[in-house]
Amino acid sequence: MRPIAAPTPMTRFRRMRRTPALRALAQETVVSVGDLIWPVFVRDGVNLREPIASMPGVERLSVDQVVKAAEEAAGLGIPAICLFPYTDPSLKTEACEEAWNPDNLANRAIRAIKAAVPEIAVMTDVALDPYNANGHDGLVRDGVILNDETVEALVRMTLVQADCGADIIGPSDMMDGRIGAMRQALESAGHSDVAILSYAAKYASAFYGPFRDAVGASGALKGDKKTYQMNPANGDEALRLVERDLREGADMVMVKPGMPYLDICRRVKDAFGAPTYAYQVSGEYAMIKGAADRGWIDGDKAMMESLMCFKRAGCDGVLTYFAPAVARKLRAGWVWG
Numbered sequence: 001m002r003p004i005a006a007p008t009p010m011t012r013f014r015r016m017r018r019t020p021a022l023r024a025l026a027q028e029t030v031v032s033v034g035d036l037i038w039p040v041f042v043r044d045g046v047n048l049r050e051p052i053a054s055m056p057g058v059e060r061l062s063v064d065q066v067v068k069a070a071e072e073a074a075g076l077g078i079p080a081i082c083l084f085p086y087t088d089p090s091l092k093t094e095a096c097e098e099a100w101n102p103d104n105l106a107n108r109a110i111r112a113i114k115a116a117v118p119e120i121a122v123m124t125d126v127a128l129d130p131y132n133a134n135g136h137d138g139l140v141r142d143g144v145i146l147n148d149e150t151v152e153a154l155v156r157m158t159l160v161q162a163d164c165g166a167d168i169i170g171p172s173d174m175m176d177g178r179i180g181a182m183r184q185a186l187e188s189a190g191h192s193d194v195a196i197l198s199y200a201a202k203y204a205s206a207f208y209g210p211f212r213d214a215v216g217a218s219g220a221l222k223g224d225k226k227t228y229q230m231n232p233a234n235g236d237e238a239l240r241l242v243e244r245d246l247r248e249g250a251d252m253v254m255v256k257p258g259m260p261y262l263d264i265c266r267r268v269k270d271a272f273g274a275p276t277y278a279y280q281v282s283g284e285y286a287m288i289k290g291a292a293d294r295g296w297i298d299g300d301k302a303m304m305e306s307l308m309c310f311k312r313a314g315c316d317g318v319l320t321y322f323a324p325a326v327a328r329k330l331r332a333g334w335v336w337g
């Protein structure tokens with residue numbers, strides 16, 4: 001495509017910006033409620049909602065409250081909810097057995113949501129960090145993160161989540177070969193309808209800080225995640241990872257974080273045309289909220305603009321802590337232009 005413009009004054013771009021009606025007609029991109037996946041934090045207990053200091057407005061919810069949140073999301077038309085457990089430190093071990101316990105917090109939440117709100121898609125997190133005494137996404141031996149042993153553990157975790165009724169498996173661990181192993185295991189176990197949204201291009205990012213507070217992993221983590229998460233300097237590698245995961249059977253792919261990596265979103269969408277998602281991560285949320293709470297930016301406008309930018313960059317959808325707030329704005333008839 002080669003856009004052509006006659007010289008001014010034959011072309012005046014401002015003609016199409018003059019009124020809201022003309023701006024609406026010229027608008028190229030839309031955000032709709034169907035683009036949203038809402039990540040929520042689950043904690044133990046009953047009737048509990050616990051604020052997270054580094055994520056103003058986000059709470060850890062007990063399972064009964066997660067069900068309420070899922071009902072609210074479904075009522076707003078949000079298609080999917082994604083669960084992250086805050087695991088009791090006493091359940092964290094080096095072998096991470098709690099990860100495939102059918103009665104762990106995340107699995108109880110999946111079952112409770114599917115029983116009460118079957119129409120909402122439940123997405124899971126597959127990684128060992130909520131269950132690992134050392135805070136890593138993989139099993140660790142002598143300070144080394146083990147790839148193939150971790151993949152076996154992740155497959156066990158996946159199968160239990162699928163048994164509990166998960167619709168979308170979300171491997172966020174960045175081990176090599178896990179998508180193919182999970183896909184095969186799901187097929188063999190009769191879960192051929194369960195989809196995989198691969199965190200294919202996940203960077204070793206400073207923007208995950210508030211999330212690690214939210215799931216209680218900040219204190220536990222020994223070292224960093226640079227031997228498995230990507231170097232922020234790399235773009236071509238993201239394309240190779242996405243291609244590999246699609247070939248192994250991923251149904252959808254994700255770029256994470258979101259806003260600092262919109263170039264990667266665009267390249268991934270253009271290269272493969274696969275369902276492509278971005279994760280607007282905790283640090284991105286905290287920046288917008290933190291600045292808004294101090295009166296430095298208009299929080300609603302910055303939130304809506306950020307969602308539009310993901311869509312413009314080629315994303316089919318966005319995992320965002322803003323999901324219910326965005327859905328409410330859309331429902332109220334948000335005027336973009």
Ligand SMILES: NCc1[nH]cc(CCC(=O)O)c1CC(=O)O
Nearest residue numbers: 127129172207208211281282283
């Ligand atoms: N498996 C860990 C995981 N899953 C989702 C996030 C980050 C999400 C966010 O920051 O909102 C992380 C953090 C990490 O890799 O350390």
